[in-house]
Amino acid sequence: MDGNGTSEILVRLREVLRDSAVEERDWDAVAPETTIESLGFDSLTILDVLYDVEEEFGIALEPKQVVKTRTVGEIIGLLQQHGA
Amino acid sequence: MARRVAVTGLGVACAVGADVETFRDNLVAGRGGVGKLRSLDTSALRVGIGAEVDADTVRAGLKRLRRRPTDRAVDLGLVAAADALEAAGLIAGAPPHEPQPVAVVLGTGAGSAESHTTGHQRFHERGVRGLRPSTVPRCMYNSISAGISIHFKLTGINYVVVSACTSATNAIGMACRMVRDGYADTVLSGGADGFFDPFYFGIWNNLGVMSRNPDPARACRPFDADRDGTVFGEGAGMLVLESWDRARGRGARIRGEVVGYGESSDASHLTSPSAEGQAAAMRAALESAGIEPADLGAVNAHGTATRANDLCESQSIRAVLGAAADQVAVSANKSYFGHTLGASGAIEAIAALLGIEQGLLPPNLNLDNPDPECDVRLVGSEPERLERPLVMKNSFGFGGSNGVLVLGPGE
Numbered sequence: 001m002d003g004n005g006t007s008e009i010l011v012r013l014r015e016v017l018r019d020s021a022v023e024e025r026d027w028d029a030v031a032p033e034t035t036i037e038s039l040g041f042d043s044l045t046i047l048d049v050l051y052d053v054e055e056e057f058g059i060a061l062e063p064k065q066v067v068k069t070r071t072v073g074e075i076i077g078l079l080q081q082h083g084a
Numbered sequence: 085m086a087r088r089v090a091v092t093g094l095g096v097a098c099a100v101g102a103d104v105e106t107f108r109d110n111l112v113a114g115r116g117g118v119g120k121l122r123s124l125d126t127s128a129l130r131v132g133i134g135a136e137v138d139a140d141t142v143r144a145g146l147k148r149l150r151r152r153p154t155d156r157a158v159d160l161g162l163v164a165a166a167d168a169l170e171a172a173g174l175i176a177g178a179p180p181h182e183p184q185p186v187a188v189v190l191g192t193g194a195g196s197a198e199s200h201t202t203g204h205q206r207f208h209e210r211g212v213r214g215l216r217p218s219t220v221p222r223c224m225y226n227s228i229s230a231g232i233s234i235h236f237k238l239t240g241i242n243y244v245v246v247s248a249c250t251s252a253t254n255a256i257g258m259a260c261r262m263v264r265d266g267y268a269d270t271v272l273s274g275g276a277d278g279f280f281d282p283f284y285f286g287i288w289n290n291l292g293v294m295s296r297n298p299d300p301a302r303a304c305r306p307f308d309a310d311r312d313g314t315v316f317g318e319g320a321g322m323l324v325l326e327s328w329d330r331a332r333g334r335g336a337r338i339r340g341e342v343v344g345y346g347e348s349s350d351a352s353h354l355t356s357p358s359a360e361g362q363a364a365a366m367r368a369a370l371e372s373a374g375i376e377p378a379d380l381g382a383v384n385a386h387g388t389a390t391r392a393n394d395l396c397e398s399q400s401i402r403a404v405l406g407a408a409a410d411q412v413a414v415s416a417n418k419s420y421f422g423h424t425l426g427a428s429g430a431i432e433a434i435a436a437l438l439g440i441e442q443g444l445l446p447p448n449l450n451l452d453n454p455d456p457e458c459d460v461r462l463v464g465s466e467p468e469r470l471e472r473p474l475v476m477k478n479s480f481g482f483g484g485s486n487g488v489l490v491l492g493p494g495e
Contacts, residue, residue, distance in 0.1 A: 020218075024150045047217035 006032070009057075009076050009084055016056050017041075017072075020048040032073030057084045088328035089263045091340040091494065093172025094434050095164035095274075098319030098421040099135035102145060103167060108438045111446035112467055116420045118300045118315050124280045129289045133300040134280060135317030135422030149235065150178060155196040155222060156278030158231045160320040160427075165232045165272060168322035173336055174270070175236060186324075187240025187268045188229045189259045191251025191275035193426030193481075194284050195225035195244070201281040228276050240268055246426070248481030249386070251275055252321065253429030257345035257487055259325050269330050274430035276320035288316060293390055304423075305450040306387035306416035307394050307458045314388040317422020321430030323437075338494035340437040343474065344373025350484030357393060357480050362400035365486035369476060370404070373490035377408040380490075381472035382445055382463075384436040386480045387416025388423055397478065398458035413468060414460045415439070419449035429479040433489055436475040440493050443470050 010032065018027045023040035030039070041049060050066045053075070059082045069075050094104050099117025101107030110117070118135045126132035137160060145163035146153060153159050165188075169175045174186065199222035206214035221227060226244045233242035245255040252275025259273035279285060288294060295313035297303035304315035331338050346368025350361030370377065383405075386397055402409045417435050424431055439445050445468045454462050477489040 018152070021152055022154060024147055024152050044218060044221065051216050 093168040093324030095167030161276035164320035172324035188242035191255035247485035250481035251426030253479035253487035274322035275427035344490035369488035
C-alpha cells in the first residue's frame with residue numbers, strides 16, 4: 001500500500017461517499033481513520049456506497065466484506081486488495 | 085365533541101418566496117415569480133417557462149438542516165417543514181431533534197418525480213445494473229412524508245395523499261379531521277411537488293394545457309379572457325395543525341383556523357371538471373364550517389388559467405354562493421407562483437391565511453381583461469380589503485377529486 005495510491009483512492013472515495021450521503025458535512029475532512037458510522041450511513045445508504053464504489057472503481061466487492069468495514073481506511077484497504 | 089383546529093406554524097418554498105414573510109410581501113406587492121426555466125433544457129418542448137424556486141435558496145435551506153439534496157420534492161418539503169415546525173415552536177435549532185408525537189400528512193401529485201426520472205434514465209441506459217439499491221425508497225411517493233418524519237423525529241403516522249392537483253387540500257382536510265375528532269393533537273400537513281425534469285415536464289408539455297405566451301410574467305392569467313393555459317411551478321407549503329386548546333395551553337401563536345372541510349368526486353371524466361362535483365365539495369365545506377355563503381370574505385380559487393377550469397369553477401362558485409357571489413371576492417394566486425400541482429392547495433391555503441391575518445387580498449396578477457363568461461366578483465389589479473375573515477379555498481384535480489377548505493382567523 002503506497003502513500004500516493006491511498007490518497008488518490010481517498011479523493012475518489014470522498015466523492016462517492018458524498019454522493020451517497022444524506023447528511024451535509026465537510027467531506028474534505030474525511031480521513032482514513034474516519035468511521036463510516038460517523039458519516040451518517042446506515043444499513044440502507046451503505047448499499048448505495050457499495051454500488052457507487054463498484055461503479056467508480058470498476059470492481060466487484062462482497063457485500064459481507066463491505067458491511068464489516070468500520071473506517072474509511074478499511075474500505076481503501078479492501079479496494080487495494082481488489083486491485084484498485 | 086369536535087375540537088377546533090388551530091394553525092400554529094406556516095412554512096413555504098415557492099417561486100415568490102422560500103420564507104413566509106417574503107412570500108406574503110411579494111403577493112401583496114403583485115410580484116410574480118414565473119420565468120424562463122433554468123433547471124431544464126426546454127429546447128425540444130413547446131413550453132419553456134415555469135415558476136422555479138431559486139436553487140441557492142434551497143441549498144442554503146438544506147445546509148441549515150445539515151442535509152444534502154436528495155430529490156427535489158423531498159428537499160422543498162423539508163425546507164418548508166422546518167420553517168413551519170420552527171414557527172410553531174415545535175423544534176429549535178439544528179438536529180438531532182427530540183422525538184414528539186406529531187403526524188405528517190402531506191399531498192403530492194408527482195411524488196419523487198426526479199428520482200423516478202433518474203431511475204428510468206439509468207435503467208434505459210444500462211439495464212438493471214444501472215439501478216442504485218436506494219431506488220426503491222427514493223421513488224416511494226411517501227419518501228416526502230417519511231423523510232420529514234425521520235429528519236424531525238415526528239412519531240405520529242406519516243403518509244401522503246395522492247389526488248393530482250387536490251392532493252394538499254385533501255391532506256389538510258384529513259389532518260383537520262384527525263385533530264378535530266381527537267385522533268391526533270398535532271399534525272404537520274401540506275404538500276410538495278417538484279417536477280421540472282425531462283419526463284414529467286415533457287408529459288405535461290404534450291398534454292397541451294400549458295400557456296405558450298412568450299412573456300413569462302404575463303403567461304398565467306386566471307379568469308382573464310386572454311388566457312391560454314396554465315403555467316407550472318414547483319414548491320412546498322406546510323402547516324402545523326393542532327387542537328385549539330393545546331395550542332392555547334402551551335402559549336403558541338395561533339395564526340389561523342381550519343374551520344371546515346368538504347370533498348367530493350365528480351365520477352364523470354378523468355380530466356374534464358364537473359361544476360356539480362365542485363359545488364358538492366363547496367357545500368360540504370360550508371356545512372362543515374357551519375356558515376352561510378354570505379359569511380365568506382373571499383374564495384381562494386383553484387384558478388388554473390385553463391378555459392375548462394375557469395369557466396367551470398366560476399359556474400360552481402355562482403351555483404353555491406348564489407346572490408352572495410356578487411359580494412364575495414374571488415382571488416387566484418397561480419399567476420404568482422404557477423400551478424404547483426399537489427402542493428398548490430397548501431401554498432394557496434397559506435396565502436389565504438396570510439390574507440386573513442392582514443385583512444388584505446393580493447391583486448389578481450395579469451387579470452387585465454376579465455372573462456365576461458366568468459360570472460363571479462374577481463379581485464382587480466390592486467390589493468383589496470378582506471371584508472370578512474373567512475376564506476374558502478378550492479382545489480380540483482384530474483381524476484375528479486375535489487377538496488375545499490374553509491379557513492378563518494387566529495387570535
